[in-house]
Amino acid sequence: MSSIIGLFKRNYTAFFSPPKVLKSTSEQGSQIAPLKFGILGAAAIAPAALINPAQSHSDVVVYAIAARDPKRAEAFAEKYGIEKWYGNYQALLDDPEIDAVYNPLPNGLHYEWTMKALAAGKHVLLEKPSGDTAEETRRMFDLAENKGLILLEAFHYRFHPAIQRVKDIINSGELGKIKHISASLAIPKGIITGNDIRLDYNLGGGAMMDCGCYPLSCLRYLTSANPISVNDAKATVYRRNTLIDTGMAVNLTFPSASPSSSPPESQPEEPVTATLVADFATPWILGVLPRMPRIFVLAECEQGSVEMFNFVMPVIYHYIQIRPLQGKARTEKVYSFRTATHKGTSEDQNEKKGEEWWSTYRYQLEAFVDKVRGREPQTWVSREDSIANMEWIEKIYEKTNLGARPQSNFQLESSE
Ligand SMILES: *[C@@H]1O[C@H](CO)[C@@H](O)[C@H](O)[C@H]1NC(C)=O
Numbered sequence: 001m002s003s004i005i006g007l008f009k010r011n012y013t014a015f016f017s018p019p020k021v022l023k024s025t026s027e028q029g030s031q032i033a034p035l036k037f038g039i040l041g042a043a044a045i046a047p048a049a050l051i052n053p054a055q056s057h058s059d060v061v062v063y064a065i066a067a068r069d070p071k072r073a074e075a076f077a078e079k080y081g082i083e084k085w086y087g088n089y090q091a092l093l094d095d096p097e098i099d100a101v102y103n104p105l106p107n108g109l110h111y112e113w114t115m116k117a118l119a120a121g122k123h124v125l126l127e128k129p130s131g132d133t134a135e136e137t138r139r140m141f142d143l144a145e146n147k148g149l150i151l152l153e154a155f156h157y158r159f160h161p162a163i164q165r166v167k168d169i170i171n172s173g174e175l176g177k178i179k180h181i182s183a184s185l186a187i188p189k190g191i192i193t194g195n196d197i198r199l200d201y202n203l204g205g206g207a208m209m210d211c212g213c214y215p216l217s218c219l220r221y222l223t224s225a226n227p228i229s230v231n232d233a234k235a236t237v238y239r240r241n242t243l244i245d246t247g248m249a250v251n252l253t254f255p256s257a258s259p260s261s262s263p264p265e266s267q268p269e270e271p272v273t274a275t276l277v278a279d280f281a282t283p284w285i286l287g288v289l290p291r292m293p294r295i296f297v298l299a300e301c302e303q304g305s306v307e308m309f310n311f312v313m314p315v316i317y318h319y320i321q322i323r324p325l326q327g328k329a330r331t332e333k334v335y336s337f338r339t340a341t342h343k344g345t346s347e348d349q350n351e352k353k354g355e356e357w358w359s360t361y362r363y364q365l366e367a368f369v370d371k372v373r374g375r376e377p378q379t380w381v382s383r384e385d386s387i388a389n390m391e392w393i394e395k396i397y398e399k400t401n402l403g404a405r406p407q408s409n410f411q412l413e414s415s416e
Pocket residue numbers: 231232251252275
């Protein structure tokens with residue numbers, strides 16, 4: 001019962017009522033004004049991904065919103081208490097007050113507007129997948145580096161202590177080397193329908209792009225490697241546009257895993273086999289009941305397995321099940337770094353910031369601000385990581401006959 005109450009309390013605090021903190025303005029006598037964010041597009045994800053987490057961050061103010069429809073921008077600004085609104089994206093980028101831009105535009109517009117934001121001197125928090133192609137991703141990071149700006153692909157799940165705990169379990173060697181690993185993000189049919197941008201090829205749509213980027217990222221994270229090959233990739237295509245996958249099932253090979261504790265060359269090096277499932281149109285049970293979303297990662301190792309349910313939105317609910325071949329199975333739930341202390345190097349983990357009700361996005365925002373402020377973030381998604389994820393998304397699409405998503409033909413003017 002208490003865990004049910006905990007579930008509601010955690011979610012209510014995370015999504016509806018995060019504690020509002022004073023911003024680090026002169027009212028606190030601080031020298032530095034909080035970072036001012038501008039949002040490109042009145043996106044449905046913006047409240048969960050940024051607006052809500054910003055309320056409990058003393059160094060962040062969501063200051064402006066831009067939408068192509070000025071009325072929509074104004075209504076959005078009013079609803080969320082945002083000071084400024086703009087009827088076009090460039091006007092927001094031209095606002096010198098803005099320090100950082102959140103880009104949740106459709107995938108096919110990530111490149112153009114991230115390049116323009118960087119050219120305007122803004123740090124960018126960029127929704128995943130970072131672009132349509134790895135080349136786009138490479139160019140965005142090149143520009144960010146040239147300009148000395150922070151660019152982060154918003155793989156928010158990485159910043160949460162639960163998935164980091166799974167990685168620690170694997171790296172500890174407690175279960176031996178990984179033999180097979182599978183990850184899935186499948187959501188029921190009906191959430192993404194009709195005119196959804198995720199079904200638009202020209203905007204970089206597709207299940208592998210929107211859902212599949214997560215399990216791919218997670219497989220790469222937990223194996224600490226990139227795949228060696230895509231052995232097979234089967235797309236379920238959208239009947240109204242056969243270049244769009246509404247589902248993807250992939251068979252990959254990763255290099256042999258070697259957790260630090262197992263003696264090197266104890267056994268012949270077997271590659272790790274992996275499966276990935278992405279789906280945003282899982283049929284309902286008998287056509288009437290939505291299935292539970294299948295959001296999990298499962299690592300089967302030499303000495304047992306570890307599975308995490310809901311690695312994407314762990315604050316809502318998750319569990320980590322550890323099933324050693326010898327000994328008792330156990331379940332862990334990790335909502336903050338403090339709750340992970342009984343296993344880890346407690347001193348270090350006590351210092352890590354976070355509360356039980358922090359969502360993945362809240363942890364991510366903390367890291368983003370730390371990075372912008374020149375502090376060491378708790379963890380990070382690197383340039384190489386983002387480029388590699390995009391490369392393997394492309395390779396998976398190429399293995400089907402759909403091909404990679406179309407690369408943007410936007411070119412930044414040389415004067416910028
Ligand atoms: C994945 O591909 C490998 C290599 O082609 C094959 O041996 C294996 O059976 C495949 N696994 C699945 C689950 O399809």
